[in-house]
Amino acid sequence: MNYLVTGAGGFIGAAIVDRLLCDGHTCTTIDNLSTGTVDHIPQGCRFIEGDVADAHVIDRLAGERFDAIIHMAGQSSGEISFDNPVYDLQTNTQSTLLLLKYARETGCKKVVYASSMSTYGDHIPPVCNEETERIPKSFYAVGKLASENYLRIFSEFGIACTALRFFNVYGPGQNLKNLRQGMASIFLAMAINNRHIHVKGSKDRFRDFVYIDDVVNAVLLSLEREQGYDVFNVCTGVPTTVETVVETIRSAMDYDVTVEYTDSTPGDQFGIYGDNQKIQEVLGWNPTYDFKNGMQKMIDWAVAQTAAET
Ligand SMILES: NC(=O)c1ccc[n+]([C@@H]2O[C@H](COP(=O)([O-])OP(=O)(O)OC[C@H]3O[C@@H](n4cnc5c(N)ncnc54)[C@H](O)[C@@H]3O)[C@@H](O)[C@H]2O)c1
CATH class of the missing domain: 3.40.50.720 (NAD(P)-binding Rossmann-like Domain)
Known part of the structure; x- marks a missing residue:
């Protein structure tokens, strides 16, 4: 094709x-x-x-x-x-x-x-x-x-x-140099490059990764x-809070990563997650990764990628 x-x-x-x-x-x-x-x-x-x-x-x-x-x-x-x-x-x-x-x-x-x-x-x-x-x-x-x-x-x-x-x-291949796009990649890049994660908005916000x-x-x-x-x-149908994303990244690093929470950005949604029944029934699609497994793969990739560049 x-x-x-x-x-x-x-x-x-x-x-x-x-x-x-x-x-x-x-x-x-x-x-x-x-x-x-x-x-x-x-x-x-x-x-x-x-x-x-x-x-x-x-x-x-x-x-x-x-x-x-x-x-x-x-x-x-x-x-x-x-x-x-x-x-x-x-x-x-x-x-x-x-x-x-x-x-x-x-x-x-x-x-x-x-x-x-x-x-x-x-x-x-x-x-x-x-x-x-x-x-x-x-x-x-x-x-x-x-x-x-x-x-x-x-x-x-x-x-x-x-x-x-x-x-x-989220996942391997996401742009770690663009700090305005992609929640998981932004926090991960900050943790690797600055050992400090700056979160714009509440830690209780949630997303479906x-x-x-x-x-x-x-x-x-x-x-x-x-x-x-x-x-x-x-979507996976599972909400994951911002705090969970941050703590998953922090606990995967073999050094201390500090965190700072400040005001949210315009147009930011507080939190929604998806119902995926329709795509399962009509297209036969199912998510194969949960956040824990997927994020571990992304962290391994990001650490290796950064090491290769330095
Ligand atoms: N990443 C997410 O979580 C997410 C969620 C919902 C929807 N989307 C949508 O999925 C699509 C891909 O997102 P992504 O995460 O891969 O973003 P990305 O920024 O990594 O990739 C977008 C690509 O499109 C190119 N591009 C942008 N505007 C263009 C234009 N006018 N003409 C030609 N090329 C252009 C960019 O150079 C880039 O290579 C986007 O439409 C985005 O809105 C992404």
């Missing part, structure tokens, strides 16, 4: 391309290297450098027909979306619209999109299934929700469209969908 996977210079896109290439498929990526790097793009993947929100960059695909488009490129932080909401709309939503238009024009029959748990906002009780009301708290989440609706409409043109609402994705390999599995299973629009939570 021939796939377009946007954002393969980044964490999730690279992991997907890696798996697709291993399975013998052909992959092209578009990445503007805003947070990703060329080194991260798996070898064997054709690379077009540019902004996927720019129609001229899409034109460089020259009408090539893909079996599926997997759209992972975008900026992935609610906090950052407050810096420049217009850019956020372009990079996360205009890009989706352009790719859907390209899919329709070229006869591509499947599109998979990286949506987000942030579309839900805060809820009491905090467990969300796909029907839970979406009350976005950040410009980022508004854009993700708009993208979902573009997918829903384009599915009426014969494209099987799947929106995957990723919860907090889903391991990278399980996320890749969800993407591959959604490629099997043949028609219509659907949306799935990609």
Whole structure:
């Protein structure tokens, strides 16, 4: 099969391309290297450098027909979306619209999109299934929700469209140099580089952490969908507090790591976690890593990675 996977210079896109290439498929990526790097793009993947929100960059695909488009490129932080909401709309939503238009024009029959748990906002009780009301708290989440609706409409043109609402994705390969994106990677990088973790917000906040390999599995299973629009939570169904994340990292280090808690950032959700019954029943997906096992693998990787760089 021939796939377009946007954002393969980044964490999730690279992991997907890696798996697709291993399975013998052909992959092209578009990445503007805003947070990703060329080194991260798996070898064997054709690379077009540019902004996927720019129609001229899409034109460089020259009408090539893909079996599926997997759209992972975008900026992935609610906090950052407050810096420049217009850019956020372009990079996360205009890009989706352009790719859907390209899919329709070229006869591509499947599109998979990286949506987000942030579309839900805060809820009491905090467990969300796909029907839970979406009350976005950040410009980022508004854009993700708009993208979902573009997918829903384009599915009426014969494209099987799947929106995957990723919860907090973590694991080896996450960017340890970007301290504004990814809770697990931010705390881990701080512990390794500074022996000090600065937490912006309450230790009682919680998230649903889903391991990278399980996320890749969800993407591959959604490629099997043949028609219509659907949306799935990609989550473990288990809440993990910020304090648990911090203490898991601290106890894994063989030196003291201090912790400081300060005020939260704009648009931060206090805590939600996902109900994953639908993705289990419809796609046959199950998470294979719990937080303890996944985090240990990530810590081992991060320590080895940092040692290799110094
Ligand atoms: N990591 C998570 O926990 C999480 C949770 C929910 C949703 N998501 C979504 O999953 C997707 C991938 O996230 P990630 O964690 O791999 O982030 P990442 O920053 O590691 O990767 C994103 C990649 O997209 C590229 N990119 C960004 N904007 C682009 C643009 N306009 N044109 C071309 N390339 C562009 C970046 O350079 C980078 O290589 C994002 O859309 C994100 O919003 C991630």
